[in-house]
Structure formats: structure tokens, C-alpha cells
Amino acid sequence: MGGAGPSEGPLQAPRRVGPGRLVLVVGPSGAGKDTLIDRARDELAGDASILFPNRLVTRPPSSAEANTEIDASTFRIIAEAGGFALSWTAHGLHYGIPSAIDHALYEGRTVVCNVSRSIVEAARGRYDTVTVVEVTAPPEVLAERVAGRGRDTDGDVSLRIARAVELPCAPDVTIVNDGPVEPAARRFMAVLTGRG
Known part of the structure; x- marks a missing residue:
């Protein structure tokens, strides 16, 4: 007779990613999220404890938004392979944060990402420590900033601004x-x- 097989215990919930802190920067188009992130990245360039990963987006980067351009087919392949820690679709574009951020968070580092507020609750369920920073401005300021970009892929300015109000x-x-x-x-x- 063969020996007893491995015992099957109760299923355990997957380990939450931590102990590092994930800072999610959210807010409407034109609020200045990337401006604040770029300034912080420059000021903290010598601080290895804080990471500012580039998003992968299915559109070219611009002066208003730094990202790594990727085509939709490659985005899908990476997503299917589990290459994104966080991903979402907005305004007909695909956005992804590379899964490498998980390694930084396991090491106890702080990771700062510009994301859609639609993925905040999922992130809070997956990561140990999440800080959500909302960057905002009055509607007329947002509209002026988005219009000033002159970027065709921004679509209807009023719809982009209104969408931010719809998502809790x-x-x-x-x-x-x-x-x-x-x-x-x-x-x-x-x-x-950690001073504010």
C-alpha cells in the first residue's frame, strides 16, 4: 500500500503585498497629477526607498504625461502573462503598472503611481498599505489645462472631467x-x- 498523500488543509487567502507603501495618485484630467509626481521624482532622485514606475499606455507619451508607449496587442500579451500589478481601461486606452512594483513593496519601499480611481478598491484589497492621494482643481481650471494640452487622444474635455466625479x-x-x-x-x- 502506498503512503498517505499530502493532507489538504483549508484554503488560505493569498498573501497581501507589503510591507512597503503603495501611494496611488488619483484625480481628474488636468489636475496636475503628473506635474506633482515629476517634481517629487526629481527631488527624491537619490532616495532608493521611493520608486516612481512608468505606466505602460497604448498611446505615445507627451509633455503633459510621461509613460512608456505600448501597442494594444503587446499590452494584452503582458496582461495575460501577469505582467501588470494594476491595469485598467479609460477613454479607449489601456494603462498598466508593471508587476515589478510588487518586488519593491516586498522590500519595504514606497511606490508612487498615477492611476484611475476605478482600481483603488482592488488595490486596497491586494496591498498591505495603500495611501490614496487625490489631486484636484475647480472644473474651469481643469478644462483650461486639458484644452491647453492640444492632445487629440484626450477626447471630449467635459466628458473626461465629468467622469472623475462619477467614480467613487x-x-x-x-x-x-x-x-x-x-x-x-x-x-x-x-x-x-511621511511628514504630512
């Missing part, structure tokens, strides 16, 4: 970026460095 999200921090960028940038830096 409970931010941990709200930064109103409606004037000179310095006050908002200081507040954002304080959040990233």
Missing part, C-alpha cells in the same frame, strides 16, 4: 492644485516622505 473613491489625502504648483508640491512631498 475615498482618498486619504486631498490636494487642491488650483494655483501656483509649489504649495501642492510641498504637500505631496510631505505625504511621500
Whole structure:
């Protein structure tokens, strides 16, 4: 007779990713999310404990938004292979955050990502420590900034701004970026460095 096979215990929930902190930056188009992230990236360039991964997006980068361009077919292949930690579709485009962020979070680092608020709850369920930073501005400021980009792929400006109101999200921090960028940038830096 053969020996007893391995015992089957109760199913365990998958391990949550941590102990590092995932900072999700959300907000409507034109709020200045990428501006704040770019400033923080420059100021913290020598700090290996904070990572600013590039998003993969199915459109070319621009002066208003840094990303790594990828075609839809390649995006699908990477997604099917589990290559994205977070991904979503908005305005007919696909966005993905590389799964390499999980390794940084397991190492205890802070990872800062510009994401859609539609994935916030899923992220909170998967990661140990999530801080949601909402960057916003009045509608007229948003409309002026988005129109000033002159980017065809932005689509209807009013629809992009209205969409941000439709998606529920409970931010941990709200930064109103409606004037000179310095006050908002200081507040954002304080959040990233644990001083705010």
C-alpha cells in the first residue's frame, strides 16, 4: 500500500503585498497629477526607498504625461502573462503598472503611481498599505489645462472631467492644485516622505 498523500488543509487567502507603501495618485484630467509626481521624482532622485514606475499606455507619451508607449496587442500579451500589478481601461486606452512594483513593496519601499480611481478598491484589497492621494482643481481650471494640452487622444474635455466625479473613491489625502504648483508640491512631498 502506498503512503498517505499530502493532507489538504483549508484554503488560505493569498498573501497581501507589503510591507512597503503603495501611494496611488488619483484625480481628474488636468489636475496636475503628473506635474506633482515629476517634481517629487526629481527631488527624491537619490532616495532608493521611493520608486516612481512608468505606466505602460497604448498611446505615445507627451509633455503633459510621461509613460512608456505600448501597442494594444503587446499590452494584452503582458496582461495575460501577469505582467501588470494594476491595469485598467479609460477613454479607449489601456494603462498598466508593471508587476515589478510588487518586488519593491516586498522590500519595504514606497511606490508612487498615477492611476484611475476605478482600481483603488482592488488595490486596497491586494496591498498591505495603500495611501490614496487625490489631486484636484475647480472644473474651469481643469478644462483650461486639458484644452491647453492640444492632445487629440484626450477626447471630449467635459466628458473626461465629468467622469472623475462619477467614480467613487475615498482618498486619504486631498490636494487642491488650483494655483501656483509649489504649495501642492510641498504637500505631496510631505505625504511621500511621511511628514504630512
